Amino acid sequence: METLLDWRSVGSLIATVMVFRTALRDFLPPEADLFLRRLFARVSAAFRGPMATILIDEADGASGGANDLYDAAQLYLGARCLATAPAVRLHKPRQAQLPVASLPDSHTTHDTFQSVRVKWTSTARPVERGASGGGGGYNPYHIRGSGGGGGGDHRSLELQFPRQHRDLIHSKYIPHVIDEATKMRLRSRERRLYTNRAAAPGDDHHRLWTSHTFSHPSTFDTLAVDPALREDIRTDLLRFAARRDHYARVGRAWKRGYLLHGPPGTGKTSLVAAIANLLEFDVYDLELTTVPTNSHLRRLLVSTTPKSVVVVEDIDCSLDLSDRMKKGSANTSNEEKAQLSQLSPAAAAAMAAMGRESISLSGVLNFVDGLWSSCVGERLMVFTTNHPERLDPALLRPGRMDRKIKLGYCSPAALRVLARNYLAVGEEGSEDPADDLDTVNDLMAEAEGLLAAGMRITPADIAEVFMGCDGAGATAAMRKLVDELRRRRDAPAAATLTDETSPLAIADCTAS
Numbered sequence: 244m245e246t247l248l249d250w251r252s253v254g255s256l257i258a259t260v261m262v263f264r265t266a267l268r269d270f271l272p273p274e275a276d277l278f279l280r281r282l283f284a285r286v287s288a289a290f291r292g293p294m295a296t297i298l299i300d301e302a303d304g305a306s307g308g309a310n311d312l313y314d315a316a317q318l319y320l321g322a323r324c325l326a327t328a329p330a331v332r333l334h335k336p337r338q339a340q341l342p343v344a345s346l347p348d349s350h351t352t353h354d355t356f357q358s359v360r361v362k363w364t365s366t367a368r369p370v371e372r373g374a375s376g377g378g379g380g381y382n383p384y385h386i387r388g389s390g391g392g393g394g395g396d397h398r399s400l401e402l403q404f405p406r407q408h409r410d411l412i413h414s415k416y417i418p419h420v421i422d423e424a425t426k427m428r429l430r431s432r433e434r435r436l437y438t439n440r441a442a443a444p445g446d447d448h449h450r451l452w453t454s455h456t457f458s459h460p461s462t463f464d465t466l467a468v469d470p471a472l473r474e475d476i477r478t479d480l481l482r483f484a485a486r487r488d489h490y491a492r493v494g495r496a497w498k499r500g501y502l503l504h505g506p507p508g509t510g511k512t513s514l515v516a517a518i519a520n521l522l523e524f525d526v527y528d529l530e531l532t533t534v535p536t537n538s539h540l541r542r543l544l545v546s547t548t549p550k551s552v553v554v555v556e557d558i559d560c561s562l563d564l565s566d567r568m569k570k571g572s573a574n575t576s577n578e579e580k581a582q583l584s585q586l587s588p589a590a591a592a593a594m595a596a597m598g599r600e601s602i603s604l605s606g607v608l609n610f611v612d613g614l615w616s617s618c619v620g621e622r623l624m625v626f627t628t629n630h631p632e633r634l635d636p637a638l639l640r641p642g643r644m645d646r647k648i649k650l651g652y653c654s655p656a657a658l659r660v661l662a663r664n665y666l667a668v669g670e671e672g673s674e675d676p677a678d679d680l681d682t683v684n685d686l687m688a689e690a691e692g693l694l695a696a697g698m699r700i701t702p703a704d705i706a707e708v709f710m711g712c713d714g715a716g717a718t719a720a721m722r723k724l725v726d727e728l729r730r731r732r733d734a735p736a737a738a739t740l741t742d743e744t745s746p747l748a749i750a751d752c753t754a755s
Contacts, residue, residue, distance in 0.1 A: 277329070293405075293406045294403050294404065294405060294406060295403070295404055295405070295406040295409050295412075296401060296402065296403050297401070297402040297412070297417075298399050298400075298401055298402075299312050299313050299316055299399060299400045299401075299402065300313060300397065300398070300399045301313045301397070301398040301399065302397070309450070309546065311548075312417070312420075312421065313398075313399075313400060314424075315420055315421050315424035315425070316363070316400050316402075316420055316424070317345045317346065317400070318343075318424040318427055318428070319420045319423050319424045319427075320345070320346050320352060320354075320363055320400075321343055321344035321345050321346075322344075322423075322427055323354065323423070324352045324353065324354045324363065325344050325345075325346065325352055328346065328350060328351070328352040329350065329351075330347050330350050331344045331345070331346070331347065332344065332345045332346070332347045345365075346363065346365040346400070347365060348365050348366065348367040348396075348398065349364075349365065349366065349367070350364070350365055351363065351364045351365075356411075356412075356415070356416045356419065357411065357415070357416075359404060359405065359408045359411060359412075359416075360404075361402060361403065361404040361412070361416070362402070362403040362404070363400060363401070363402055363403075364400070364401040364403070365398070365399075365400055365401075366398070366399050366400075366401055367396040367397065367398045367399075368396065368397050369396055369397070404416075433456060434456075434457040434519070434523065434524070434525050434526075435454040435455065435456065435457055435525045435526070436454065436455050436456070436457040436525070436526045436528065437452040437453065437454045437525065437526065437527045437528065437547075438452065438453055438454075438527075438528045438529075438530060439451060439452055439527075439528075439529055439530055439533060439534065439543055440452065440453060440533070441533040451542060451543055451546045452527065452543070452546065452547075457519065457525065457526055459516035459519070459520065460516075461513045461514075461516035461517045461520065462517050462520055462521070463476075463477050463517050463521055465513075465517075465660070465664050466510060466513060466514060466517055466660070467510055467513075467653065467657040467658075467660045467661045467664075467702040467705075467706075468510060468514070468650060468657055468660075469654055469656055469657065470656050472648070476514075476518075476646075476648065477521065479646065480518060480521060480522060480623075481521075483499045483623075484522055484621070487621065496617035497620060497621050497622070498617075498621075498622045498623065498624060499623055499624070499645050499646070500611060500612075500623075500624040500625075500626075500642075500643050500644045500645045500646070501518075501623065501624070501625045501626070501644065501645070501646045501647075501648060502625075502626050502627075502628070502631065502639065502644040502646070502647045502648065503515070503625065503626070503627045503628075503648050503650060504627070504628050504629065504630075504631040504647065504648070504649055504650070505629070505649050505650035505651055506629060506651070506652065506701060507629060507701070507703075508701035508702065508703030508704060509650035509651060509652065509701050509702060509703070510650050510702050510703075511556075511627045511650055512556070512627070514648075514650065515552065515554055515625055515627070518552060518623065518625070519552050522550070522552075522623075523550070524550050524551050524552045524623065525548060525550065525551045525552070526551070526552050526554060527547050527551055527552065527553045527554065528554050528556070529543065529553060529554065529555050530561070531555060531558075531561040531562050531602065531607075532561055532562075534602050535602070536602060536606075537602050537603060537605075537606030537609070539602075540602050540606055540607070540610050541609075541610065541615045544610055544615055544618070545615065545618055547622070548620075549620030549621045549622065550620070550621050550622075551621075551622050551623075552622075552623045552625055553622060553623070553624050553625070554625045554626075554627070555624075555625070555626045555627070556626075556627045557627060557628060557629070558626045558627065558628050558634065559628045559629070559630050559631075559633045559634060562602065562604075562607070604635055604637070604638070607638065608637055608638060608643065611624055611638070611643045612642050612643045624643075626638075626644065631647070652694075652699045652700060652701055653694060653700050653701060653702045653704075653705055654694060654695075655691035655694050655695055657702055658687075658690060658691060658694060658705065659687075659691075661702060661705050661706060661709065662687065662709075662717070662721070665706065665709035665710070665713075665720070666709060666717040666720055666721070667717070668683060668687065668717050668721075679718060682718050683717050683718055683721055686718070686721035686722055686724075686725050687721060689725050690721065690724055690725050690728055693725075693728040693729070693732060694728070696732075698728050698731060698732055699731075700727070700728065700731065704727075705724060708720065708723055708724050708727060709724070711723070
């Protein structure tokens with residue numbers, strides 16, 4: 244009987260607790276509930292023993308570049324741990340279908356790994372220009388960068404865990420975070436187009452590049468180049484991407500240099516975009532005129548990521564990299580002044596403030612093929628120019644520029660690609676019923692004959708003619724092109740007009 248009463252008392256107590264808990268959940272304000280939860284967490288932590296902390300800074304203190312571990316942790320937290328966080332930061336990249344979540348400043352979330360509960364906290368503190376960061380005593384469980392001196396906020400992720408599990412966290416949990424973030428990037432890879440920031444006096448900001456979503460539509464199937472050359476380039480690129488072990492075995496950095504040269508409008512930029520799309524690489528568009536020193540150029544190189552294409556367009560216009568053998572010593576000062584005049588105001592001011600010289604040919608050579616060039620990983624270096632004869636031979640030797648690709652004027656094969664892209668000519672079932680197929684074929688044959696006879700016109704000129712005839716049909720567009728080619732044949736002076744000056748290349752079909 245006494246046992247029965249005891250069990251009845253226990254049942255009554257449990258029922259009372261459940262009613263009390265329900266009442267608290269229904270009537271207690273959320274702020275009070277959060278306060279009680281935090282208080283309970285602190286009391287529990289007091290019984291768990293000492294905690295260890297790892298600080299993962301957004302900026303890499305050694306090179307000033309972005310810290311890959313910070314980016315990986317933010318990506319991991321956004322996908323795995325923020326469902327229970329009190330607040331999240333949402334960002335929707337352009338062209339992305341869904342927003343990306345990250346942990347806001349001064350907020351906390353938790354994760355559990357192999358039954359060990361860890362706490363992540365996002366912190367931010369203002370950094371004054373010239374501050375060295377660091378400070379305080381040595382702590383073996385702190386991983387932190389120097390902070391830099393670029394101003395703004397210095398952001399970090401703080402990882403806390405029971406100290407007795409530090410071996411598990413260091414040897415297994417952090418690699419787990421990196422591996423999971425890598426898998427997430429591969430599943431939803433958003434390729435980026437980067438451009439370097441203009442350097443200002445004393446600027447030591449850790450973000451050396453700004454980025455945007457890379458969504459250029461150019462592919463190898465749409466390139467208006469000779470089919471044999473196109474397939475040769477494609478094969479070379481795919482072989483390069485698959486030969487990591489070969490490069491390591493022969494003792495060479497896993498990189499390859501391309502020099503694209505030819506008249507304006509022959510598709511150099513489109514080829515760069517097609518290369519990036521084929522290999523699924525990010526693109527770093529390097530503007531040399533905003534780089535004040537050789538050391539800053541090295542910092543830019545180190546802060547790039549593997550699987551990237553580093554592009555320097557119109558290299559002969561960016562700096563004086565002409566053949567040193569052709570330079571006279573008497574003209575050195577004038578050439579240096581001309582080089583200084585090409586710098587942006589910010590870069591010139593930075594150079595004057597630091598008392599250093601601007602980037603030089605030797606700096607560019609070391610950037611392409613020096614010791615620092617092997618610090619990044621799988622990478623393509625692509626330079627473009629309209630005048631390769633102006634460049635110093637040292638820049639053009641194998642190992643720096645491994646492939647020199649000349650993109651010339653439009654050929655008959657390239658014309659067929661352009662007609663397929665813009666007019667759907669040659670695609671089965673895509674002909675406009677209003678077009679006379681025989682007439683289109685006759686006009687195409689005449690245009691190909693004019694090109695084969697040496698008529699010089701760039702793919703950009705032809706593309707602009709076709710764009711001006713959008714909606715008018717393939718017959719009207721081909722007739723417009725044939726008229727333009729005839730005009731250039733009959734008036735040789737007109738053949739020297741560029742795509743900016745050609746009066747017909749910018750006109751539409753209504754003018755005919």
